[in-house]
Amino acid sequence: MKTEPVYLDHQATTPLDPRVFDAMEPFFSLQFGNPHSRQHRYGWEAEEAVEKAREQTAAAIGATAREIVFTSGATESNNLAIKGVARFHLQHGRHQPHVITLATEHKCVLESTADLQAEGTRLTVLPVTNSGLVDLDQLAAAIDEGTVLVSIMAVNNEIGVIQPLEEIGALCRARGVAFHTDAAQAAGKIEVDVEAQQIDLLSISGHKLYGPMGVGALYVRRRPRVRLTPLFSGGGQERGLRSGTLPAPLCVGLGTACQIAVAERAAESDRLAALRNRFLTSIRARVPDVVVHGDLQSRIPGNLNLGFDGCDGEALMTVLPDVAISTGSACTSASVEPSYVLRALGMSAALAGSSVRIGFGRFNTEEEVDYAAGRLAEAVQGIRANEQQPAAMVAGE
Ligand SMILES: *Cc1c(COP(=O)(O)O)cnc(C)c1O
DSSP, X not given: OOOSOEEOBTTTOOOOOHHHHHHHGGGGTTTOOXXXXXXXXXXXXXXXXXXXXXXXXXXXXXXXXXXXEEXXXXXXHHHHHHHHHHHXXXXXXXXXXXEEXXXXXXXXXXXXXXXXXXXXXXEEEEOBOTTSOBOHHXXXXXXXXXXXXXXXXXXXXXXXXXXXXXXXXXXXXXXXXXXXXXXTTTTTTSOOOTTTTTOSEEEEEXXXXXXXXXXXXXXXXXXXXXXOOOSOOSSOTTTTTSOSOOOHHHHHHHHHHHHHHHHHHHHHHHHHHHHHHHXXXXXXXXXXXXXXXXXXXXXXXXXXXXXXXXXXXXXXXXXXXXXXXXXXXXXXXTSOSOOHHHHHTTOOHHHHTTEEEEEOXXXXXXXXHHHHHHHXXXXXXXXXXXXXXXXXXXXXX
């Protein structure tokens, strides 16, 4: 008998890798110094650790250490990138700078771009194809004289699809527009290279790659230099872009997590793809009409988003306390609205509401995957059998 629910919600957060915890621990105790203290060993040690972490983080995305700004997470990185670029242009007299983003972005991107409209920014929110990908012709057509920023996520947090970063980067570079990508679900999972993909700004989150919560990073290109207006006023840390004392233990955690992710990515990808395929094969054998949402080819290996027609997602969660999966994204699951991401793929509210996200990760085993697939299939069959009874009675009246 299992005691703990099987954790299959790795797009919501990932468990802290024990190796990351070990690397962080001394900086919570003996090496507690402020990395900005210049006059003694406590400060120097913390600074040295933070700078090593900066290098490890940069290396994971093909950047240099000086291009990394530590933040509190991808939400802050996205706000800093998007508001930072738009406000810089507003402050330097640009009339109605134009920003382009995608309908399936994380809420923190969509809300940042929406907030900017009140400050005089023009906004275009592009639709996606049925498989969840950007239409490159539509993107090219949307760029105009006033466009200053394109913000398109690398990997979607609900359906796991990978956007064509290289093509988007080439298009933006050719048109002289800055390209920001929210790589919270991509960094450490797929090949991300700011040079090859011509990315100017890139957001990372610690707790999506087996690092700690509460830390992230924003990559800011130096050549050609991307200019940003900071969000916070203060002591001018992080080259003036992000004031505030750096949390040395969290930075060390992010750096170590990046280093592990890079070293183990190839093997981990293969293992996760095998687990995912095993799960899907098992579900399809028992529930043949299951629908896979989002492109299955251009997708991270650790994600599935499945629709079970006539089977309410919330009801599924209720009968599956032993399997930790989710409906839609964690950030919007407080509301009962079906996922706006699935709706953007052209799906009916009914099918979007009958869908669950399954996220496989580093510590999942085949046994867990088999158990969870069996339980999910059983739950779907059970709910469908129950639904049919009242319907049959109505039909018999
Ligand atoms: C989790 C996530 C965020 C938010 O990251 P935090 O570090 O939790 O602020 C932003 N974008 C995407 C795609 C995410 O998955």
